[in-house]
Amino acid sequence: MAHxxxxxxEGLAEIVNEETGLPTDAVTADKSFTDDLDIDSLxxxxxxxxxxxxxxxxxxDEDVKNLTTVGDAVSFIAQAQA
Amino acid sequence: xxxxxRLNEPIPGSRIIAVxxxxxxxxVPNDDxxxxxxxxxxxxxxxxxxxxxxxxxxxxxxLDLAARAAxxxxxxxxxxAADLDAVIVATVTHFEQTPALATLLTERLGATPAAAFDxxxxxxxxxxxxxxxxxxxxxxxxxxxxxxxxxxxxxFIDPTDRTISFLLGDGAGAAVVGRSDTPKIGxxxxxxxxxxxxxxxxxxxxxxxxxxELGEPAPERAELAEEVSQMVSPTLRQQGPTVFKWVITNIxxxxxxxxxxxxxxxxxxxxxxxxxxxMRITDQLLxxxxxxxxxxxxxxxxxxxxxSAASIxxxxxxxxxxxxxxxxxxALQIGFGAGMAFAGQVVILP
Numbered sequence: 001m002a003h004x005x006x007x008x009x010e011g012l013a014e015i016v017n018e019e020t021g022l023p024t025d026a027v028t029a030d031k032s033f034t035d036d037l038d039i040d041s042l043x044x045x046x047x048x049x050x051x052x053x054x055x056x057x058x059x060x061d062e063d064v065k066n067l068t069t070v071g072d073a074v075s076f077i078a079q080a081q082a
Numbered sequence: 083x084x085x086x087x088r089l090n091e092p093i094p095g096s097r098i099i100a101v102x103x104x105x106x107x108x109x110v111p112n113d114d115x116x117x118x119x120x121x122x123x124x125x126x127x128x129x130x131x132x133x134x135x136x137x138x139x140x141x142x143x144x145l146d147l148a149a150r151a152a153x154x155x156x157x158x159x160x161x162x163a164a165d166l167d168a169v170i171v172a173t174v175t176h177f178e179q180t181p182a183l184a185t186l187l188t189e190r191l192g193a194t195p196a197a198a199f200d201x202x203x204x205x206x207x208x209x210x211x212x213x214x215x216x217x218x219x220x221x222x223x224x225x226x227x228x229x230x231x232x233x234x235x236x237x238f239i240d241p242t243d244r245t246i247s248f249l250l251g252d253g254a255g256a257a258v259v260g261r262s263d264t265p266k267i268g269x270x271x272x273x274x275x276x277x278x279x280x281x282x283x284x285x286x287x288x289x290x291x292x293x294x295e296l297g298e299p300a301p302e303r304a305e306l307a308e309e310v311s312q313m314v315s316p317t318l319r320q321q322g323p324t325v326f327k328w329v330i331t332n333i334x335x336x337x338x339x340x341x342x343x344x345x346x347x348x349x350x351x352x353x354x355x356x357x358x359x360x361m362r363i364t365d366q367l368l369x370x371x372x373x374x375x376x377x378x379x380x381x382x383x384x385x386x387x388x389x390s391a392a393s394i395x396x397x398x399x400x401x402x403x404x405x406x407x408x409x410x411x412x413a414l415q416i417g418f419g420a421g422m423a424f425a426g427q428v429v430i431l432p
Contacts, residue, residue: 040128040129041322041323042129042322042323042326042362044323045323045324045326045327045330046326046327046330046366048327049327049330049331052331061321061323061324061327064323
C-alpha cells in the first residue's frame, strides 16, 4: 500500500531520530540533510537503506546525492512507490 | 562397466588450531597523512574510527609479513612447518602474476613440498581461505592447512586519494587449520556481486602498461572514477557511500544465514569479528544483527587500519592475545570487499 507524503515525512523523521538522536519535529520538509541536520554521507546511506526497507522502494546511489532536503527525499519515495 | 573410485576417509570436522599475526612496524597517526588529502585527524576519526594505521618499513616485504604471521601461528599451534600439507595465501597486494606468494611462503617456512596457492577475494580473502582449508581437511585432502591473509597496502595507495588510501594498513594474519573430532569451523556462507565491480577498484589495469609499451591503443572502457588518480602506477579507489550501504544492507542477512547454518542463534555468539573496514560499518552492523549486548567485538582497525585480507585474523589474534576473547568462545567472522566478495563462518576460537 502506498504511503502518503505526510506518512513518508513522519517515517523519515523517525529514521533520522533513530540514527542521529535528533528530535522528530526537527525533521521538516525544508531541512537540508547536510547543512541543517548535520547528516554526513555515511549516515545518509543508513537513512536511505532503512527507508528503502520501510517504504518498499529502491533509491539508487546515484540519486541519493540529489536528495538535498528532507522534502526531496519525501517526493522521491512517493514517486518511487507509485 | 562403471568404475568406482575410492575416496579418502571423511573427517568429522576441522578446527583452527592457532592464529598468529604480524603488523607493519610503524603506527602512522592521522596527522601524518592528512596534508595531501586536505583532511584532519577529527574528520578521519569521526568517519572511520581510525587513529593510526600500521605501515611496514620500506625493507619489509609482503613475504616478510606473511612469514612472521605464519611463524607466530605455527609456534602457537605446535604444528611444525614440515607437517603442513597446504598453504593458502589470500592477498591483493602480491604484485607479481606468478609464482604465487604461497609458494614463496611455503619455501621460506620450510614447508616445501606442501600444496600452495593464492586466492584473490580482497577483504573476504581470509574467510574464503578458511572455507578452503575446512573443506580440504574434512575431505581428507590435507591434514594441516596454513591460511594467511596478508597485505602490503602501502604499495597500492595514493597519498592524495580521499576515498580509501588513508584507511589502509599493512599486516598479515595466519591460522593453522587441522582435524577435529567435532566441527569447530561451521559452514561457510559466501558469494559475490560483480555488478558492483566499480565500487572498489584498481585505477588502471596492468595490461595498459604493456599496450603502451607496444604502441597498442588502450581499449575503451567505462569511466569508473569520478576522481582520476594522478599516479602513473595503479592504485585503489572506492565509492565509500555505495560500499557502506551495500554492507549495512547485505551483511546482517549474511550473518543471520551464517549463524543459522551452524545451528545457532545470534544470542549464541560470544565474539564478532567483521572485516575491519571502518568502525562506522562495524557499529552499524551491530545495531541490526541482534547479537548479545556483551558480545566481544573486534576493533583492531582503530590502531592497525584496514588491512584487507589480514584484518580478520589480526583482530582475532589481538582479542585472544589481550584476553578479551578466550579459547572455546563462539566467534562469527565475516569478510566483505572488492567485487563485493563476501564470506562468513562461525568458528570456535582456539
